Amino acid sequence: MSGLTYKEAGVDIEEEDEAISALRDSVLFAREGLGSPFESEFAGLVEFGEFALSLCTDGVGTKLIVANKMEKWDTIGIDCIAMNVNDAICQGAEPIAFVDYLAFEDPDPELARQLGKGLQKGAELANVTIVGGETATLKEIIDGFDIAGTALGYVKKKDVIDGSEVESGDKIIGLPSSGIHSNGLTLARKIVDESEHDYEDESDFGVIGEELLEPTKIYVDTVMEALEKYEIKGMANITGGGLRNIPRINRDFRYVIDNPLKPQPIFEFLKREGDVSDQEMYQTFNMGMGFALVVSEKLADDAAEDLGGKVVGRVEKGSGIILEGKDIEFEL
Secondary structure, eight states: EEEEEEEEHHHOOOHHHHHHHHHHHOOOOOOSSTTOEOSSSSSEEEEEEEEEEEEEEEEOOOOHHHHHHHHHOTHHHHHHHHHHHHGGGGGOEEEEEEEEEEEEESSSHHHHHHHHHHHHHHHHHOOOOOEEEEEEOOTTTSSSEEEEEEEEEEEEGGOOOOOTTTOOOOEEEEOSSSSSSSSSSHHHHHHHHHHHHOOOOOEEEEEEEHHOOOOOOHHHHHHHHHHHHSSOOEEEOOTTTTTGGGGGGGGTTTEESSOOOOOOOOHHHHHHHTTOOOOHHHSSTTTEEEEEEEEEHHHHHHHHHTTTTEEEEEEEESSSETTTHHHHHOOO
């Protein structure tokens, strides 16, 4: 096995981008007045009087396959909520409500109970009310089960974080991830499946499958606190695409990561076992940084310490993102 990539594992990011563009180009209708859209990156925002409402929808991806192999589903609901609320907060919106969608091949009460346990915990961590949901039995479509959800949030229009205040000289604060979160699992599974290891095997960081199932960290409390105490200029949820998410804050600047957070041992394991290049690792996984905030230079050190993160880089003139010291650059 040599130099595995996300594309070889079955996910072509460029093809995904093309498909998303094709979908967006086909959906052009926009309501006027209440419900008319705001331009936004991580979450959909619509007008609602003095407020903007935020809508996000997402699932857990192929992390479900790891859960099935480990027969452990009680944290998957946390992932489902996290993948939505962590996008909502990027524009400064506070999540308030959530609905879930669960599709079975065959209804399974024990599986549903475990999923519900995770949803309950995720709702507590994100401070959202689960106001309903939908289930379906789809024997001809679903192999096992799938779960997704939608989060509703709100923010005063004057407080929307859109990246427009970002300027050269600002600093980037990185908040630690809890591990792999819910992105890049297709590549991670390919590496494990083609290695000499099983998901149940012990490693120097614990059981491999359990580490892959470590739930996605929910950043709602941290970000809501940050918005109250500091002038936050931009935020990015580091999900699929890794560092490539950061320029979504404001694409008119170059983002330089010169002091990255240390990746957890699971990433070192995946890199070694899959002989994965640094470039591929940083454009597939979060590599220890689950969320990023941009603040002025004068606030950076105090804010980073207060929020449990660290200053990982800077904003400068140009475009794209670079990881200094590893000769990694993404032009977007």
